[in-house]
Amino acid sequence: MDSDKNTAVISVIGKDRVGIIAGVATLLSENNINIKDISQTILDGIFTMIMMVDLQEHDIEKSDIIEKLNALGDELGVSITIQHTDLFNRMHRI
Numbered sequence: 001m002d003s004d005k006n007t008a009v010i011s012v013i014g015k016d017r018v019g020i021i022a023g024v025a026t027l028l029s030e031n032n033i034n035i036k037d038i039s040q041t042i043l044d045g046i047f048t049m050i051m052m053v054d055l056q057e058h059d060i061e062k063s064d065i066i067e068k069l070n071a072l073g074d075e076l077g078v079s080i081t082i083q084h085t086d087l088f089n090r091m092h093r094i
Helices: 020-030 062-076 085-091
Strands: 007-015 034-043 046-054 078-084
Touching: 007 020, 007 062, 007 085, 020 034, 020 046, 020 062, 062 078, 078 085
Parallel strands: none
Antiparallel strands: 007 046, 007 078, 034 046
């Protein structure tokens, strides 16, 4: 797997609707962020998605991608968060 410094976890949760995956994938593609793995499901009308993304070739500052993901989340009616995998792993270590 890529170095933790180059990978991040993006999580998306909210009421299901058309275009959530397309919107997130388009934003990432426009900023040269590659989706390495994706899992999504709908539980009783609630959309949930986890993505592992490669930040090695990204064309955007961290604060800018957070701002763009937040704006997209507002537009789509979902919550979108991004965490580097090293931080994610430290937070979830037993």
